Amino acid sequence: MLSPVLLVASVLFVFYSVARGGKVLVFPVDGSHWVNMKVIVEELHSRGHNITVVRASNSWHIKEESPHYTSITLQMGQFHDYMVDDLSSELLQLRMKGRSFSADLALGNLVVERFSVMHRDICTMVTAMFEDESLMRSLQDAKYDLVLTDPAFGGGVFLAHRLHLPLVLNVRWTVRGEAHFDIAPSPLSYVPYPGAELTDNMTFSQRLLNVFAYVFTRGTFSQMTDAHYTALSKRYFGPDVDYFSLFQNADIWLMRNDFTFEFPRPTMPNVVYMGGFQCKPAKPLPVDLEEFVQSSGQHGVIIMSLGTLFGSLPSDISEEIAAAFAELPQKVIWRHQGPKPSTLGNNTLLVDWMPQNDLLGHPKTKVFVAHGGTNGVQEAIYHGVPIVGLPLVFDQPDNLSKMVARGTAKVVDIATMDRAVFVEALREVLHEPSYRENMQRLSRIHHDQPMKPLERAIFWIEFVMRNGGAPHLRTQSFRMSWIAYHSVDVILTLMMALLLLLLILFLTIKKCLSALLKKKVKCE
Template sequence: MDHTKIPFNVEVLQVSVSKETFMEEFNTFLYTASFELPKLSWWDKQVKLTEIFKRFLRTQKSVCDAVITNKELLSRLQVAKFDICVADPLSFCGELLAELLNIPFIYSFRFSEGNAIERLCGGLPTPSSYVPGSTTGLTDNMTFVQRLENWLLHVMSDVMYLYYLFPEWDEYYSKVLGKPTTICETMGKAEMWLIRTSWDFEFPYPYLPHFEFVGGLHCKPAKPLPKELEEFVQSSGKDGVVVFTLGSMIQNLTEEKSNMIASALAQIPQKVLWRYRGKKPDTLGPNTRLYDWIPQNDLLGHPKTRAFIAHCGTNGIYEAIYHGIPVVGIPIFGDQFGNIARLKAKGAAVEVDLQAMTSSDLLNALKEVINNPSYKENAMRLSRIHHDQPMKPLDRAVFWIEFVMRHKGAKHLRPASSNLTWYQYHSLDVIGFLLACVATIMFLVTKCCLLCCWKFAKTGKKKKRM
């Protein structure tokens, strides 16, 4: 990483995991998530995902430990009197460091599986009936079977976090902080959750005053392209260009896959800029150029850009929304399936399946988003909504970070639900108590009636006898 470009002080820490091991683990994680998981059944997918996530968190723990046990570093941080800690709860540790330093912390977060962390630790209500999990392709309008699937995902995620992932961290946090606590309790102290989506893109769902939706905070107007790129883009004439990237995580495809993609691209009248570091496909058309790197945001903001072929990472999606570009989505893992589902539901994208797609699938998808004007119109509508906010997402993020620094927290925004158990939260104890009361009353009334009947019958018999 080039530290000279970062406008703040970055410290490189010695940790017990080597960079090679970490990258190897990370690449295994990526490969499994991208290419193995899609082949598995729903159940096996959840189990496998949990397993690789636990392994990832275990590596994270040794990184965490290297910080927490570094007395010199901790005392230096203590002396520096930081005002705030910014963390991402996808991997744990930030909140622990903040607690140790006794400073407020805020989260910058995309999502957790089934929104379990947001729900369990942040108090967010996410009714599974209309809040689809971010890793599913579901929308907010579900059939019974889809609601069943989403409910199972919610419940499984809760179980996975509470009984499989959290326990060893509960123990670790308790040990480090020297008091019995849980990681969830510590996470619940976040002063503010800055969520990296917003309602231009996300299906509306309930949230809390200490959640702020800052999706697209990184977006900015396009800068002019380098001369060579600009010439290539201009050479496309009135047909325009297509921008294509599967993100920085997927570097290579199989030769078969890349040839299949290249031959589809060769058949469109547009020029194509493809960010790809693998072997040059044999079927590459004269209209397509490969690049090690592209200025993605500047290209998406170029007036000649007609479509964006993307793996649907949130950042890329937001750049497409910002510039109003329709998308052909090839989701690979994680929230990418949810991202494309959202864009599709809003009519600004077409999805193709990386595993199953043929050359003509990709070609048809491209023709559809480029030639059917509704996709461009919908993309522009999303763009207009994104730009028409009371305050820019970056400004809101900065405001709340500085608010927490000014007021040493934002406790007035935190709901009291964290004091309740899950059954108290859902009023199950109240309902149970009332049902018990009703049952008791019914029992007593029945008993009384029976007693009366019995007495009456007895008297009747006596009378008869007389």
């Protein structure tokens, strides 16, 4: 039985939570991005906030029914089936051809083609929302406090502007690329552009490569997105609104990284770092999995997962990986879909799904074989587990290159890998202490902060609710022209003034010398 005082306190707490709760409209991106957004949604709900999620009817991960949110389901799909199946398969096939200019160009062209279609469909979906008077009226009447969105696609940003609501971004990528380059000063002399796989200490040739990567990649993103979003912006907001200024005008940028992962670089007051916010202490494993882990004895366990898009690999690669694992004394837990490799050893357990965070936090886990997705890399940092990387596409090679630079990972090119190469990489990371020591040092740095990343993210979301935005933290630099931003007009004005001053000085001296010469001639 609860005591009367405790009962009253509990009731008051419930009423207080409801009273202080805000209303948040969430426009997420599906796939692994939703895995991140869901963590924030559930935490906001636990604190008494009312959450509404905009989702597509054929959404991959975003469920229509949830105890944590109500949903608005739109009949137009945000992600087509080929995003999950055909695109990932084609990208993997291109990746297996190795790294070359022609292969990278073909991969880039495929990404531009498919993602351009996705951005077009997002714009079509937003248009359908804006044209649905009943839906828009209900959204206006709901009186939301803010819009929380992932700007890898632009739907949530446009919706926030249409509803005149404060905007919070859960971000690592925008429709134009890595988010820092859209909001913060980013000198290419020491800020490596994602994809170039460089550090913050570059030679001249590397700086040249960095500039080339920046120009080429930004052009590629513009090719995918500008036409679609510009047309949408002109249709609903007029010709004077630059669509990307709507992104840059966001109140808070919740960055899904931090400087245990990124190299030091300039930032802005409204950028809040929450790297590893989805990580949490390990929970006990299921009984059967715990028994398998404990059976590894002193050798420990290797876990392998290639994320949500790449559950299976070509059979010849799977055979080589299985054969390599079979040569090791460690036990292996491998998230694998597809036919069972014929070379699979008795030490390897194939699973359709694994509690990745809990396994990484287990004391017997020695190495994480990963594709280099941001979520997996940050979980490895959180738990201090070194990585053997098999990067495939998107930001994965660049993520792993940062880990290599910090001495916490060994990367293997999957296009040229065989069992001997893979075994050698595994043994190096297993037996060279520096990999684990360096990763555990990063883990200590990550944990050594005044508040947890998720708490920091929630604080700033609630800050925007309480204050109706955060305009005092927003820079106006993005409203300036390139010439004004870099003070080109000021520099040219000063140079012209200096030249004019020098010209006047020259003419004065010339005049004086001429007068002196004339006087001298007269005297003679």
